[in-house]
Amino acid sequence: MADTILFDLDGTLLPMDQNVFTNGYFRFLTSKMEPYGYEPKELIDTIWKGTAAMVKNDGRKTNEEVFWDCFFSVYPDKSRDDIALFNDFYDTTFNDAIRFCGFNEKAGQSIRYLKEKGYTVILASNPLFPLFAQKHRMRWAGVDPDDFLYITSYETSHYCKPNPLYYKELLEQLRLKPSGCIMVGNDAHEDLAAQEAGIPVFLLTDCLINTKNKDISGYPHGSFDEMVAFIESKTDRK
Numbered sequence: 001m002a003d004t005i006l007f008d009l010d011g012t013l014l015p016m017d018q019n020v021f022t023n024g025y026f027r028f029l030t031s032k033m034e035p036y037g038y039e040p041k042e043l044i045d046t047i048w049k050g051t052a053a054m055v056k057n058d059g060r061k062t063n064e065e066v067f068w069d070c071f072f073s074v075y076p077d078k079s080r081d082d083i084a085l086f087n088d089f090y091d092t093t094f095n096d097a098i099r100f101c102g103f104n105e106k107a108g109q110s111i112r113y114l115k116e117k118g119y120t121v122i123l124a125s126n127p128l129f130p131l132f133a134q135k136h137r138m139r140w141a142g143v144d145p146d147d148f149l150y151i152t153s154y155e156t157s158h159y160c161k162p163n164p165l166y167y168k169e170l171l172e173q174l175r176l177k178p179s180g181c182i183m184v185g186n187d188a189h190e191d192l193a194a195q196e197a198g199i200p201v202f203l204l205t206d207c208l209i210n211t212k213n214k215d216i217s218g219y220p221h222g223s224f225d226e227m228v229a230f231i232e233s234k235t236d237r238k
Contacts, residue, residue, distance in 0.1 A: 008185035015102030
């Protein structure tokens with residue numbers, strides 16, 4: 001019986017158009033960093049390069065280590081003390097990027113309902129951000145980070161979605177059995193990869209991403225209400 005629910009964040013708990021959000025927050029970031037000698041286009045290209053390195057991470061280093069190693073290979077003359085500048089951005093100005101996201105009150109309502117029913121909830125968001133940035137975005141979605149047993153972030157993860165090892169590492173870290181979990185996400189590629197780790201998946205379709213045009217008719221999918229009903233159908237906590 002499932003008792004642990006893993007939730008994606010972007011497009012799942014936090015409605016968004018990925019391109020609109022990314023382009024918007026990059027404008028804030030480049031404005032912050034340009035006075036410190038970071039030319040905007042080169043900075044954005046470097047962040048994408050570091051992101052790609054994290055997605056390809058082979059597990060020998062944390063995503064955080066992989067990102068900054070890649071970053072400073074492009075900027076060998078910059079000091080690693082500049083990491084503090086980026087951290088300050090993600091802990092302050094980054095919050096203005098809430099304007100590039102939507103809001104669905106069902107997200108917070110669903111989390112609170114599941115907690116009241118005794119389920120454990122985990123944030124299984126792609127670990128490309130620092131923990132404090134993950135928590136900020138959770139609050140934008142109207143959910144309380146303290147309600148979650150664990151939040152994946154780039155400091156502690158060694159893999160990224162859609163690598164099934166991302167899910168396997170999470171299970172091992174928390175000593176969870178895949179049959180006792182359900183993954184809730186909106187990406188038919190990245191989130192369905194949880195099935196390769198033995199975790200059943202429910203696809204939330206409010207902001208569905210299906211770049212490979214996968215036929216999802218054979219997978220549980222639907223709205224927040226349908227998601228809660230699906231979870232309860234797999235347990236005895238109605």
